[in-house]
Amino acid sequence: MTTLKQSTGPAYTRIYSVGAARGENAVPNDDLIGPIDSSDEWIRQRTGIITRTRAVATTDAIDLSTSAAKEAVEKSGVAPSDIDVVIVATISNPKQTPSVAAIVADRVGANPAAAYDINAACAGYAYAVAQADALIRAGAAHHALVIGAEKLSDIVDPTDRSISFLLGDGAGAVVIGPSDTPGISATVWGSDGSKADAVGMNHTLTEFRDGVAPWPTLRQEGPTVFRWAVWEMAKVAKQALEQAGVAASDLAAFIPHQANMRIVDEFAKQLKLPETTVIARDIETTGNTSAASIPLATHRLLQEHPELSGGLALQIGFGAGLVFGAQVVVLP
Numbered sequence: 001m002t003t004l005k006q007s008t009g010p011a012y013t014r015i016y017s018v019g020a021a022r023g024e025n026a027v028p029n030d031d032l033i034g035p036i037d038s039s040d041e042w043i044r045q046r047t048g049i050i051t052r053t054r055a056v057a058t059t060d061a062i063d064l065s066t067s068a069a070k071e072a073v074e075k076s077g078v079a080p081s082d083i084d085v086v087i088v089a090t091i092s093n094p095k096q097t098p099s100v101a102a103i104v105a106d107r108v109g110a111n112p113a114a115a116y117d118i119n120a121a122c123a124g125y126a127y128a129v130a131q132a133d134a135l136i137r138a139g140a141a142h143h144a145l146v147i148g149a150e151k152l153s154d155i156v157d158p159t160d161r162s163i164s165f166l167l168g169d170g171a172g173a174v175v176i177g178p179s180d181t182p183g184i185s186a187t188v189w190g191s192d193g194s195k196a197d198a199v200g201m202n203h204t205l206t207e208f209r210d211g212v213a214p215w216p217t218l219r220q221e222g223p224t225v226f227r228w229a230v231w232e233m234a235k236v237a238k239q240a241l242e243q244a245g246v247a248a249s250d251l252a253a254f255i256p257h258q259a260n261m262r263i264v265d266e267f268a269k270q271l272k273l274p275e276t277t278v279i280a281r282d283i284e285t286t287g288n289t290s291a292a293s294i295p296l297a298t299h300r301l302l303q304e305h306p307e308l309s310g311g312l313a314l315q316i317g318f319g320a321g322l323v324f325g326a327q328v329v330v331l332p
Contacts, residue, residue, distance in 0.1 A: 007139030013132070014183020015332045016078065016175045019071030020299035021064045022286060023055035023153070023169035032165045035158040043165055048261020052168035052287025054153045061092045062100050064171035065149040066107045068295070073108055076175035078143050080109030083175070085141040087131060088117045089124025089148045089291035091320070092155060100149065110145060121199075122257045122319025123189070124148055124291035125172070126326060129315075130187035132176045147173040148291035155201070157217040163199070166260070167218070168287025172295020174332075182330075185244035188236055189325035198224045199320045229263045233318045234270040240314060240326035241271075251277045252311025253301055253331065257318055258283035258293040271314075278305055290319065302331060 028051045029040040043049055055064065065088055073080055086105040093100045101115035120127040125148035132144035149171035156164040176184070199220035207213035237256075241248060248271045256264055261283055268279055280297035289296060294315050301308060308331050316326035 009137045009139035010178035011137065012179040012182045013136045013176055014179035014330055016177055017072050017075035017332050018295060018299045018302060019068040019073070019075065019173040020296050021067035021171045022296065023053035023064070023151075024059065025054050025056065026051045026285070027054050029165070032158065036161045036165060038161070038165070046260075046262070047166055048264075048281070048284055049166065049287055051285050053170055053285070055151050055169040059151070060094045061090050061149045061151045061171070062094070062103050064151065064169065065100055065104045065147045065173070068149070068171040068173035069104055069108050069145055069147055072173035072175050073145065078175055078177060083110040083143045083145050084113045085132065085135055086110055086113050086115040086145045087128040087147070089120060089128045090117055090150055091119055091121055091124070091290060092149070092151045093117060094154075104147065105145070108145070114141070120291070120323045120325070121321060122259065122290045122293065123317035123321070123323040123325040125294045126187065126315060126317040127189060127323075129174070129176070129184060129327060129329070130189060130325060133184045136176065136178060143175060143177040145173060145175055147171055148293070148295050150290045150292050152218065152290060155217050160217065160219060162222055163218050163220045166288040168289045170286060170289045170292045170296050172292050172299055174295055185240070185328040187325055187327040188239045188243055191321050191323045193321065195224070195228065195322045197221070198228070198322060226260070226263065228322060229259060229318055230266045233316060233324060234267055236318075236324050236326050237267065237271055237314060237316050240316065240328060244328035246312060246328055248272055248277070249274050250312055251314055252308045253278045253280065253313040255280040255294055255297050255301065255313050255315040257316065258286065258297055259288055259319070278308060298331070
């Protein structure tokens with residue numbers, strides 16, 4: 001009997017570079033408080049957000065992805081033609097099909113790379129990094145372009161007090177490839193669909209089509225999500241450190257999903273992070289960009305703290321599903 005050939009890849013992978021694109025407009029709290037009968041102070045106290053970036057009407061998640069991807073590819077030193085898989089994490093593809101990834105692969109010169117989108121909300125980027133790492137080590141790809149991209153301003157209701165003022169638009173991209181030493185740890189990931197109603201869309205597209213519901217927008221049960229994030233996700237973050245074989249004191253940076261500054265602060269406390277660990281707080285001026293938030297926060301950290309390059313960062317994403325993913329990476 002003929003034995004099938006199997007591919008194998010390199011033992012390790014790492015992130016080579018990071019690219020970013022943020023929505024063109026900075027939208028301060030004062031622009032949003034009227035419809036939700038709130039105040040700048042209330043939003044700052046509860047979320048830590050001063051302003052958020054939002055894209056103009058003519059810019060979509062595909063455009064944001066393309067801009068971030070071009071920067072990441074250029075900085076990586078990898079030829080676009082050598083990228084053989086493109087993975088985009090998003091919940092805001094303007095069409096259900098084709099994928100954002102296929103269009104972006106073509107736009108950046110990676111055609112005919114394998115390309116697909118994943119829908120894991122705010123954990124999407126961590127999921128995509130896990131997949132790129134596994135695909136390369138299995139020999140199914142050589143270089144991966146991973147993008148987290150969202151245009152959440154298209155799916156917010158300005159009168160909604162649960163989530164609308166949190167959300168921003170942007171995309172972050174990384175190029176991942178072979179490495180001589182481990183650059184991405186084992187991922188701790190999972191889901192809890194029993195809490196599917198805690199955060200997500202309030203209607204279906206078919207209900208909108210049939211005229212029985214308005215345009216679907218994002219909603220959340222704030223207290224439920226906050227408690228889950230603070231208690232359950234701190235455990236996941238600790239598990240990710242264990243899987244990577246490192247201690248909190250080894251971390252140069254902590255880059256959690258930028259959901260809410262209070263959650264970020266609580267995480268830092270529970271993980272007992274030392275003063276030396278730089279904590280990403282991109283939410284202050286970018287807002288919550290779901291799948292884009294971790295790579296965007298990483299890009300900003302490396303811009304502001306170039307000395308972090310080569311250091312270890314714990315990244316954790318969590319959100320609608322409910323889904324979660326965390327891993328330790330070596331910063332490019």
